[in-house]
Amino acid sequence: MASFLKFLALLPPRAVLSPNLTAKGIKRWVAPTLIELERRRKRQEPQPPIPRSSFLEWNHDAELYSFGKRLGEEFNQALLKRAFTHRSYVVQKELAGNPTDTFEDNSELISEGNSIILKSVRQQYTTFPDEIVEALCNHLVNNTMLAHVAYHLGTKDIVLTAEYPAEASTLADTFRAIVAALHRSTGEDRAHLFVKDFLLCQLNGKGIFDIWDPKNPYEVLKQLAQENGVTEIEARLCNESASNTILANYQVGLYSEKKLLGIGWGESIEIAKDTAALNAIHRIYNLAI
Amino acid sequence: MSNKLFLTPKFITTPSQNGVGRYVCQLQRVVLKFCKNHGSSRGLREFIEHDLINYSKENPGTVVYLKPRRHRGPVIVGEYLNGDQQSIYCRNFSREEISKWLNLLLSQSGNHDGTRLRKLWHTEHPSIQGPWTPYTFRDPMLNLVKFPNADLSKVLNQPKTATEQLLELFEKKKNDHAPKQQSE
Amino acid sequence: MSWLRQLCLNFTKYTRISTTGALNITNLRIGHAFSTAPTPYEVVNPNENRQLTDEIIGRVNEEKKGRLFAIVHLAGKQFKVTEGDVIVVEGYWPPTTGDKINLDKVLMLGAPNFTLIGRPLIQTSLIDVHATVIEKTLSHTKVNFKKKRRKQYKRINFYRIQQTMLRINKVGFVGELNKPEGVVVKDRSYT
Numbered sequence: 001m002a003s004f005l006k007f008l009a010l011l012p013p014r015a016v017l018s019p020n021l022t023a024k025g026i027k028r029w030v031a032p033t034l035i036e037l038e039r040r041r042k043r044q045e046p047q048p049p050i051p052r053s054s055f056l057e058w059n060h061d062a063e064l065y066s067f068g069k070r071l072g073e074e075f076n077q078a079l080l081k082r083a084f085t086h087r088s089y090v091v092q093k094e095l096a097g098n099p100t101d102t103f104e105d106n107s108e109l110i111s112e113g114n115s116i117i118l119k120s121v122r123q124q125y126t127t128f129p130d131e132i133v134e135a136l137c138n139h140l141v142n143n144t145m146l147a148h149v150a151y152h153l154g155t156k157d158i159v160l161t162a163e164y165p166a167e168a169s170t171l172a173d174t175f176r177a178i179v180a181a182l183h184r185s186t187g188e189d190r191a192h193l194f195v196k197d198f199l200l201c202q203l204n205g206k207g208i209f210d211i212w213d214p215k216n217p218y219e220v221l222k223q224l225a226q227e228n229g230v231t232e233i234e235a236r237l238c239n240e241s242a243s244n245t246i247l248a249n250y251q252v253g254l255y256s257e258k259k260l261l262g263i264g265w266g267e268s269i270e271i272a273k274d275t276a277a278l279n280a281i282h283r284i285y286n287l288a289i
Numbered sequence: 290m291s292n293k294l295f296l297t298p299k300f301i302t303t304p305s306q307n308g309v310g311r312y313v314c315q316l317q318r319v320v321l322k323f324c325k326n327h328g329s330s331r332g333l334r335e336f337i338e339h340d341l342i343n344y345s346k347e348n349p350g351t352v353v354y355l356k357p358r359r360h361r362g363p364v365i366v367g368e369y370l371n372g373d374q375q376s377i378y379c380r381n382f383s384r385e386e387i388s389k390w391l392n393l394l395l396s397q398s399g400n401h402d403g404t405r406l407r408k409l410w411h412t413e414h415p416s417i418q419g420p421w422t423p424y425t426f427r428d429p430m431l432n433l434v435k436f437p438n439a440d441l442s443k444v445l446n447q448p449k450t451a452t453e454q455l456l457e458l459f460e461k462k463k464n465d466h467a468p469k470q471q472s473e
Numbered sequence: 474m475s476w477l478r479q480l481c482l483n484f485t486k487y488t489r490i491s492t493t494g495a496l497n498i499t500n501l502r503i504g505h506a507f508s509t510a511p512t513p514y515e516v517v518n519p520n521e522n523r524q525l526t527d528e529i530i531g532r533v534n535e536e537k538k539g540r541l542f543a544i545v546h547l548a549g550k551q552f553k554v555t556e557g558d559v560i561v562v563e564g565y566w567p568p569t570t571g572d573k574i575n576l577d578k579v580l581m582l583g584a585p586n587f588t589l590i591g592r593p594l595i596q597t598s599l600i601d602v603h604a605t606v607i608e609k610t611l612s613h614t615k616v617n618f619k620k621k622r623r624k625q626y627k628r629i630n631f632y633r634i635q636q637t638m639l640r641i642n643k644v645g646f647v648g649e650l651n652k653p654e655g656v657v658v659k660d661r662s663y664t
Contacts, residue, residue, distance in 0.1 A: 057320050057354035070314055070350030152305035154317045154370045197310025204309045204557045205413030239424040239432070251424055265422070286537065296613050301559050301638065308607035308640030309557060312571045315608075396570045396609035398638075405613040406636075412558035417542045418585055 051164040052157040063158050071153065073194065076185040083109050083177035084155070086170060088162035106177040113176030116183050117141055120195035128285060135212035136289075140199055146172035149198050153178075208287040209278060217277035221254070221261075224284065230256045235273055238263065252276045299404045301411040304371045307398065315370050315398040318352040319391065323363040329380040330363040336387045344388075348395060367394040375400040529587075534649045539585045541644045543602050546578040546594075554602070554641045562637045568606050574639070576602040582646065589650075598654060601645035608638040 052058065061077075064084070068075040087105045121140055125133050139145070147168035150156075155174050159166050166174075183191040203211075214220050225233055239251040251265040252272035262280025266272035281287070307313055321337065323330040337355065345353050365387070366376045375397075377390050419425070434441065449457075542555040552560045554576075568574055579600045582589040589595055617630040648654065 057356050059352070059354075062352050063318075066318075066350050066352045070317075072311060072313075149305060152370055153313075156372075157317075198305075201306040201309035204306050238429075239427065241423055251422075265424075288540065291616055292614060301561065303559060303607060303638070303640070308559075308605045309642070312605050312607055314570065393609075393611065398608045398610075401610055401613075403613075406561065409561040409563070409636075410552060410558065411560075412555060414540060414542075414555050414558070417540050417555060417583055418588075 049165055060158070067154060067158060071194070073182055073190065074186055075181060079109075079181040079184055080178070082106055083181040084159050084174060086159070086161045086173070089160040092162045106173070109177035109180040110173045111176075112183070113178070113180035114141070116179050116188075116191055117146075117176065117195050117199065120192045121200070123192065124196065124200060125289075128287065131214075132208065132212050132285075132287065136203075139211045140202065143169045143172040145199070145202060146175045149202065150175040150178075153198070203289045206289065208282065208289055211289075214278075217274045217281065221277040221280050224281065225256065228284075232256065233261065235276070237269070239265075254280050293405055296403055296405040298407045299401075300407055301409075304369075304398050313370070314348065314350045314395060316348075316351045316367055316395050317370050318354065318368050319394060320354045320356055320366040320368075321363075322356045322358050322361065322366065324359055324361055325357050326359065327362075332382040332384050332387055333363040333365075333379055335384040336391075340384065340388055344391060351395065365390060365394070367397075369397070369399045371399050373400040375402070530650045533587050534652075536586065538646050541646060542583045543576075543579045543600065543644045544581040545576045545602060546580055547576065551580065554604075554644060556641055556644050558641050559607070560639050560641070562639060563612070563634050565635060566637045568637065570606050570609055572606045573642075574604045574606065576604055582644075584646070596653070599646065599648050599650070601643060601647045603642040604639040605642055606637055607640045608636075610636050610638075612636050 053060065064077060064080050068077075068080060082104045083106050085103050085105050087107055090103045090105045093103060118137060118141055121137050122133055125136060128136075150171040153175070155171060155178075156166060159170065159174050161170050179191055179195060182194055222233065234255045236253050236255060237250060238253045240249070242248050243250075248267060249265050250267075250269050250272045251263065252269060252275075253263045254261045254273075254276045262276045262278070262283055264272055264275025264277070264279045266275050304315060307315065321333060321341075323333045323337070325334075341353065345351075362378060362380045363382075364376055364378055366374060368374050375394065377394075379387055379390065382390070540555060542553055544551055544553050547560075548562045548564060548566055550562075554560060577597050577600075579595045579597075579602060580591050580593060582591075582595055582600060589599070611633040612635075614631050614633055617632065618628070620627040
C-alpha cells in the first residue's frame with residue numbers, strides 16, 4: 001500500500017497509461033532498463049545543455065511576439081529583435097560568413113536602458129535621503145538582480161548570444177535593452193511603469209535596513225537632528241533584563257525635549273542605542289519601501 | 290493511509306514576485322505532440338481542429354507548437370517561465386478534457402507535481418504590532434521601585450476565606466434589616 | 474395550523490378558558506413559538522463625557538497609519554493578511570488568473586498603534602483591501618480510504634482540490650472614523 005501510494009504521489013495527474021505502464025502494472029523490463037540507462041548516463045561526461053532554440057519546434061518571431069504580449073506591452077518588433085541580439089552573436093555570425101545577413105546589436109540600447117532604469121528608481125523615492133537612494137540603486141540595478149528579473153520574464157531562450165547558456169551579465173544587459181526598446185516604442189511613462197512593475201516589486205518583503213546598513217547610525221541620527229534643528233538627543237534606558245547573563249538585553253529610548261524619537265533594544269547598551277537610532281531615522285523619513 | 294511521506298513539502302513560492310506589480314501568465318510555450326492517424330490522438334486532433342485557434346487568440350503570451358509524430362502517443366508539454374516542464378500524456382482524452390488541462394497549464398506558475406504545500410499562506414511581515422517582548426505590558430513604575438516592596442509582595446488572586454465570606458454575609462443582612470427597622 | 478390547535482388544546486389544563494369560549498391568550502405561560510424575553514436595549518447617556526473617545530478617534534484619523542493588517546473572511550475561512558503576502562483559497566472559487574478583487578468582509582483591521590474590531594464586520598467605506606489572483610492549480614493527490622474491518626468493505630478515492638493563490642496588493646484605511654460620507658449628524662442627544 002505504501003509503495004503504491006509513493007508511486008501515485010510521483011505520478012503526473014490522471015492515470016498515465018503509457019505502453020510500459022498498463023492497467024495490469026509496470027512491465028518487468030522497464031525498471032532494469034531505466035536503471036541501466038541512468039548508469040550509462042552517469043558514466044559519460046556531463047553533456048552541455050541543449051539550447052531550446054535548436055529544437056525543431058522553435059519560431060523566433062513567434063517567441064518575440066508572445067514575449068511582448070505576455071508582458072502586456074506594445075513593442076516595435078524590429079527594436080525588440082535588436083534588443084535581444086548581443087554583440088558576441090553578431091561577431092559570430094560575421095565570422096561564419098554569409099554577408100547578406102545584417103544584424104544590429106544592442107550595445108546602444110543597453111546604455112540607454114541603464115540610465116532609464118536608474119531614473120525610474122530615483123523617481124520613486126524622492127522623499128528619501130541621497131545615501132539611502134544610492135543604496136537602493138546599488139541593490140536593484142546590478143547584474144544579479146537584473147539577471148534574475150530577466151530570467152523570469154522568459155529571456156533565457158530567446159536571447160541571441162554566442163555562448164549557451166547566457167551569463168548573468170548578458171541577461172542583465174538584455175533587460176536594460178528591453179527597457180530601452182520599450183522606451184523608444186511607447187514612451188517614457190510606459191517604460192517607468194515597466195521598471196516599477198518588474199524591478200521595484202523585487203523589494204517586496206524587504207525592509208530598508210536589509211538594503212542600507214549605516215556604520216554608525218547614532219552619528220547619522222545626530223547629523224540629521226542638527227540639520228532639522230533638533231537641539232539635543234537624550235538616550236535613556238527604558239528597560240533591561242538579565243544584565244549579568246549572556247542573554248542580556250537592554251531597551252534604550254532616544255528622546256528630544258521629552259518626545260520619543262526612537263526606541264530599540266540590543267545585547268548591550270551601545271547596540272541598543274544604535275538600534276534606537278535606526279528606529280528614529282525610520283520614523284523621521286517614513287522609510288517604508 | 291497517506292502519500293504525504295513521499296511528497297516533497299514546500300512553502301508557497303511565487304516566481305519573481307508575480308502579482309505585486311502586474312500579473313504575468315507564467316506559461317511560456319506549449320508543445321502539442323500527436324499522431325495524425327492513431328485513435329488515441331483523436332481528442333487532441335479535434336481540439337487542434339476546433340478549439341486551438343480560440344485558445345491561441347485568447348492567450349497571445351503563450352506560443353503553441355504542433356508536432357505531429359507518427360506511431361507515438363499524444364503528449365502536451367508545457368514550459369514555464371521559471372524553467373519547469375510539465376508533460377501530460379493525453380492518450381484517449383476527449384477534446385473537452387484537453388481544453389481543461391491546457392487551461393490548467395495556463396493558470397499554473399510551474400510544475401507542482403510531487404509536492405505539497407506546508408502552509409496555505411505566506412507573509413514576510415508576520416507581526417505588525419510588534420511581537421511580544423517582556424516589556425510590552427510592563428508597568429514603567431517597576432523601573433523606579435525599590436525592593437523589598439510591601440504592595441508588590443502581596444499574594445495575588447487569593448480566594449476569600451470562609452470567615453471573610455461569613456462576615457460579608459452578616460454585614461449584608463445587617464444592612465438589609467437596618468433600613469426596615471428605620472422605616473418601621 | 475392543526476399543530477397550533479393541538480398546542481392550544483394541550484394547554485387547556487393550564488389555562489382558564491373564558492365562558493365565551495375564546496382562548497384567553499394572556500394566561501398562556503409556557504411553550505410559545507415566539508420569545509417573550511424583554512428586548513435588550515442600551516441607555517445612552519447624553520451627558521456622558523466623550524472627550525476621551527473623541528481624542529482617540531481624532532488621533533486615529535490624523536496620525537499616519539503605517540503597515541496595516543486585516544482579518545479577511547474568504548470562502549468560509551479567515552486569513553490575517555497584510556500587503557504583499559500570498560494566501561491560498563481551496564475549493565471551487567470562480568475568479569481566474571489576473572482578476573483584481575476587492576475583499577469586503579473584513580473582521581478586524583490592525584495598525585501598529587490601534588486596532589479596529591468589527592461587530593462582526595467593519596464598514597466597507599472605511600476599508601480598502603485589494604488582491605490579484607496569481608495562480609489556479611490543483612493540490613497534491615489526497616486519499617479518502619474507508620474500511621470496515623472484518624466486513625469485506627473497503628473503498629479508496631483519490632482526489633485533488635482546486636487551489637487559488639491570491640496576492641494581496643493593498644490593505645488600506647480609507648476615510649475617517651466616526652465621519653461616514655454623506656451623513657450629516659444633526660443632533661447627538663438621544664432623548
